[in-house]
Amino acid sequence: MKKTNKVTVIDVARFAGVSPATVSNAINSTRYVDVETKKKIDRAIAELGYVPNLKARRLRTGKANAIAVFSSMPFSISAGPSRLGFMMEIAASAAVAALEKQLSLILVPPLPAGDPSFDHVEADGALVIEPSTDDLYLAELKKRGVPVVAIGRPNTGPSTNVPYVDLQAKTVTETIFDHFRQTGARAPALFVGRTDRMAFHETETAYRRIAAQAGFAPVVDYLDERQGEDAGFEAAQKLARSHPEVDALFVQVDTFATGAVRGFSELGIDIPGRMRIATRYDGVRARETTPRLTSFNLHLDEVAKLALDRLLQEMGQMPGPQSIAGPAPEIIVRDSSMAPT
Amino acid sequence: MKKTNKVTVIDVARFAGVSPATVSNAINSTRYVDVETKKKIDRAIAELGYVPNLKARRLRTGKANAIAVFSSMPFSISAGPSRLGFMMEIAASAAVAALEKQLSLILVPPLPAGDPSFDHVEADGALVIEPSTDDLYLAELKKRGVPVVAIGRPNTGPSTNVPYVDLQAKTVTETIFDHFRQTGARAPALFVGRTDRMAFHETETAYRRIAAQAGFAPVVDYLDERQGEDAGFEAAQKLARSHPEVDALFVQVDTFATGAVRGFSELGIDIPGRMRIATRYDGVRARETTPRLTSFNLHLDEVAKLALDRLLQEMGQMPGPQSIAGPAPEIIVRDSSMAPT
């Protein structure tokens, strides 16, 4: 445990026989400095082992050289087998892209609601993953004037026009219910989260329209995100009792989906024979559950890259479109939704 | 694009009719301030929309309130299907644990070699994943006096005694070759990375000892991490020609492993009938390749938590053990190493 170096730009200046301003200019190549002088300064830096103090530099310049990735999805959703799957997949791609731009990426996992104490997080810009309507992060970030890009459509209020990369909930919904219909399902239902997220609204709206057109009675349940898998489990059992006619189920959140699978299985309901199931995010959950879950390749890596590019625009005060359509989601059909043999 | 608020502690002080010092004390509860005064200050903060400037705070206090996670594994290894799998799994757990301690987590993906320009990354402490012997990150961090904990054993030199959480390469190696032997393999080989990493040394040493004891001739190849999957592909084909007797292969790096699978498959070599294969990290690669790869549950979430706890000790100047044994790695037997039927 060494004591951190206390060599400052002043020491370097003294050693090199110049002024601190010149040292600064030499380091940052802000202004031209004589080659001889530069050499002396370089020597002094090497000799003294000088390392610039970033905290001071940032105070002075006002830049943090950092991007933050936020997710307001509560712990119970993010944790478990897939860890922070959805978030991490985006974070990984964003981190790679950010690094190329000389920015570091700060990972902000879900905080307990009501305590958005991210007072210790500072970034020049932020990516917010699937914000809820009254998203605390989003509000606070806007309040602080931090440029934000959402991944997934945010609240559509007139005042809060944050740019976003569309995750195309409508396309996903239409595709999956089309798939259900083609494999013979007659009464497909929907589980979404109870939280007021645009993604849920979009899905529900699309679903109800499909139901109206196809002529089946929509069955929707709203699950509490904080309860995690158990919410899916219980909702599934309730659904089996109250709506025995239902023969397919789209569960938007993968955590709920695995819970629902357990719920049906315990009642002896065969998947996919008696009940087809699908979810949206193709994470470890979808792939490892038995039966393996039909889901979507959302191309999150591309989504992340698009979002970061848009964010850099925003940070650079450059104008850009409010909405960006990412790559089209592709359905991945697996055992959980095959047609009965 | 709003201009960021310029409300300072001085404005708040003026508005509340007190001094800046008192405002600071009120905000941080550093000293007792009269309840009436506190109320006035709170009102002023709310009224003016004051948000503390973290850059200034950090300069003054000297704390960054951040932890960084580094990985020196080059891009070609980390990228691809599993993205930064190994790193991200650790990062996710560490981020969660860090947040509970009011620290944010900075993700530093692999940088192009030779240019460790992480001058823009500042943290109170760092986690370094499987450092190489002459790890640039490790050297620079130590030079800067940043407390570091390694994940996986670092170089064993006398001067650089960084604490670490052991990933137990020896146990992994013994377990896998034991498994190979039990499933009938007579001439098992080893692929490791060419980079000078302790993890590779440990594995190779253990392997050679096993070979000596069991009486088979050791076959080891060293692959270039920068070439990614292709290195595995070519090494496999070379191995098939030069050592036709080899009937099992442990590939420590999962990226090489999937490459090797392709290499053997192209030559019509049946896995596992003719050649058993296993790798170490149970990431997406291991699970999704055909055939699915035998690998290990390294319990990276627990490893990350242990590492972070140890790091906090280090940051708090508290003494601690240099080596921590994490949870024992558990083998996950899959198709790629089953005994031939």
Next chain:
DNA sequence: AATGATCAGTAAAACGTTTTAATGAGGCTA
């Protein structure tokens, strides 16, 4: 009534850098 504690608050220094405005030395033009 003198001494000394305790208390809430404050003035000013400090953190280490970058940036602004100023300086003096040459060189060139008129």
Next chain:
DNA sequence: TAGCCTCATTAAAACGTTTTACTGATCATT
């Protein structure tokens, strides 16, 4: 030679906070 640029450099201000050391006032103790 005076005036005017250009040039490399610098002194000092600024960034916004926390912390140190000090100040009166109030209050209890002798």
